[in-house]
Amino acid sequence: MTGTFPNMMDFSGFNAPSRVECDIFDLMVVEGRIPADFHGRWYRMTPDPQYPPMLGEDTYLSGDGMISMFAFVDGRVDFRSRYVMTERLKNERKARRSLYGLYRNPYTDNAKVQGAPGRSAANTTPVFHAGRLLATKEDGRPMEIDPHTLETLGEYDFGGALRSATMTAHPRIDPETGEMFLYGAQAGGLATRDMAFAVIGRDGKLVSEQWFEGPYAGMVHDFVVTKDHIVFPFFPVIVDHARLKAGGPHWRWEAGRGTHIGIIPRGGSAKDMRWFSGPDWSFFHFMNAYSDGSQVHVDFTIADEVPFPFIREASGLQGPPNMEHAGLVRWTFDLSRNSNDGWVERRLGPPGDFPTIARANHMKDYAAGYYQIYDPAVGPPNVAGPVGVGFNTVVRVDVRTGELRPYAPGPSCTVQEHVHVPSTAAGHEGYLLFVVDYHETMSNEVHIVEAEHPERGPVARIAMPLRLRNQIHGNWVPEAELPAPAGVSRVQAAG
Ligand code: V55
Numbered sequence: 001m002t003g004t005f006p007n008m009m010d011f012s013g014f015n016a017p018s019r020v021e022c023d024i025f026d027l028m029v030v031e032g033r034i035p036a037d038f039h040g041r042w043y044r045m046t047p048d049p050q051y052p053p054m055l056g057e058d059t060y061l062s063g064d065g066m067i068s069m070f071a072f073v074d075g076r077v078d079f080r081s082r083y084v085m086t087e088r089l090k091n092e093r094k095a096r097r098s099l100y101g102l103y104r105n106p107y108t109d110n111a112k113v114q115g116a117p118g119r120s121a122a123n124t125t126p127v128f129h130a131g132r133l134l135a136t137k138e139d140g141r142p143m144e145i146d147p148h149t150l151e152t153l154g155e156y157d158f159g160g161a162l163r164s165a166t167m168t169a170h171p172r173i174d175p176e177t178g179e180m181f182l183y184g185a186q187a188g189g190l191a192t193r194d195m196a197f198a199v200i201g202r203d204g205k206l207v208s209e210q211w212f213e214g215p216y217a218g219m220v221h222d223f224v225v226t227k228d229h230i231v232f233p234f235f236p237v238i239v240d241h242a243r244l245k246a247g248g249p250h251w252r253w254e255a256g257r258g259t260h261i262g263i264i265p266r267g268g269s270a271k272d273m274r275w276f277s278g279p280d281w282s283f284f285h286f287m288n289a290y291s292d293g294s295q296v297h298v299d300f301t302i303a304d305e306v307p308f309p310f311i312r313e314a315s316g317l318q319g320p321p322n323m324e325h326a327g328l329v330r331w332t333f334d335l336s337r338n339s340n341d342g343w344v345e346r347r348l349g350p351p352g353d354f355p356t357i358a359r360a361n362h363m364k365d366y367a368a369g370y371y372q373i374y375d376p377a378v379g380p381p382n383v384a385g386p387v388g389v390g391f392n393t394v395v396r397v398d399v400r401t402g403e404l405r406p407y408a409p410g411p412s413c414t415v416q417e418h419v420h421v422p423s424t425a426a427g428h429e430g431y432l433l434f435v436v437d438y439h440e441t442m443s444n445e446v447h448i449v450e451a452e453h454p455e456r457g458p459v460a461r462i463a464m465p466l467r468l469r470n471q472i473h474g475n476w477v478p479e480a481e482l483p484a485p486a487g488v489s490r491v492q493a494a495g
């Protein structure tokens with residue numbers, strides 16, 4: 001007996017749970033052609049709750065992790081979706097109902113699973129590194145997934161080497177050295193200020209792990225790395241252990257606690273951390289960052305206040321979030337100056353989220369970025385995803401000139417997060433690949449646009465025979481980087 005999901009924006013309309021595990025061979029291309037150099041996998045993840053919330057209400061962000069894969073080869077594409085088989089999901093399926101209470105509050109769980117390991121829903125980002133596919137969520141260790149079958153292989157802790165209890169859903173990979181940089185917030189346990197920071201070598205082995213204390217136990221959802229520096233952002237969405245014990249919400253916006261940016265030299269130690277502090281800001285995701293001598297340029301999307309409705313409610317914030325100063329910005333930190341001097345801000349574009357760039361440009365000076373925005377001139381707002389109103393436009397931004405090249409599929413459409421797919425053709429900027437939500441028909445298509453010219457419209461449209469809940473994050477993995485399927489050598493696999 002699954003009951004029904006509550007009538008909340010988190011579970012209604014396009015946010016209605018899907019819960020479909022399936023295989024679809026050869027999706028239908030309904031317009032144009034899939035570029036011939038698409039040879040790889042697009043992995044994407046969404047929370048997709050197996051059961052209605054135990055306590056009547058819950059956030060989108062608590063849903064059980066669902067991973068899906070679009071496998072592209074020779075102008076064709078196959079689809080597969082599977083649940084991430086966490087301890088959480090196994091326990092729920094055994095009981096045939098939800099056993100877990102509030103978002104990241106184990107004190108509210110059913111007695112059957114109180115204090116049991118494996119509470120994380122592993123529902124945020126499919127991370128691929130050193131031949132391994134990991135289903136991540138920032139409240140726990142990742143789950144390793146077979147990149148071909150999408151079968152869950154078990155919790156992954158870098159061969160027992162990782163000490164942190166958590167790993168971010170936003171590690172950063174240096175495209176040249178192949179190193180992966182990651183951190184864990186609340187690394188030493190629930191509601192601690194402990195931050196772990198680890199470097200994983202190109203071969204997948206943990207090279208180093210250091211710990212430091214954050215200014216408060218905040219939500220550190222993303223971070224960013226340059227060729228010379230590592231940047232840790234803190235903004236005032238804060239957890240409190242006493243509140244959790246009392247059965248309260250995990251996060252609260254605590255106005256006045258300020259924004260704190262910690263910067264260390266790459267290869268340096270946590271002791272070298274320089275802190276820059278300023279007024280309260282809410283961050284989304286980082287587009288890129290690069291160092292130029294003592295200057296560190298950090299490009300990301302900011303807003304005046306936290307946007308997640310469940311956090312706003314827990315914080316007593318009324319109505320829609322204040323977006324007065326929201327936008328894509330560049331903050332420049334000068335390490336040769338006094339930290340109290342703060343940073344210099346330059347506006348790069350309108351408010352939005354899900355910024356990406358070509359993988360080859362990560363950590364270096366660059367020209368083009370891509371992200372999603374909501375443009376009211378395109379059409380009225382539609383609910384899609386965890387924040388509420390979904391984006392309706394994918395835009396290329398020239399971060400040097402501010403020029404914008406938008407693509408909006410239609411007035412009643414929302415666009416999910418895109419991935420950037422590199423082209424094998426010299427000088428070609430690649431493609432953007434994303435799911436489009438058609439709210440009039442409650443159906444989806446996948447669209448592919450030229451990264452350099454989204455405004456020219458799709459080069460291919462692929463029909464989806466099932467509704468796809470909005471992804472949190474996805475990644476593109478070129479076929480050549482995948483391990484051979486079990487029992488098949490690379491030579492056989494290529495033949
Ligand atoms: C985010 C997503 C999460 C989460 C915390 O998109 C932050 C941000 C899907 O889960 O737990």
Ligand code: FE
Nearest residue numbers: 170221285473
């Ligand atoms: Fe994220």
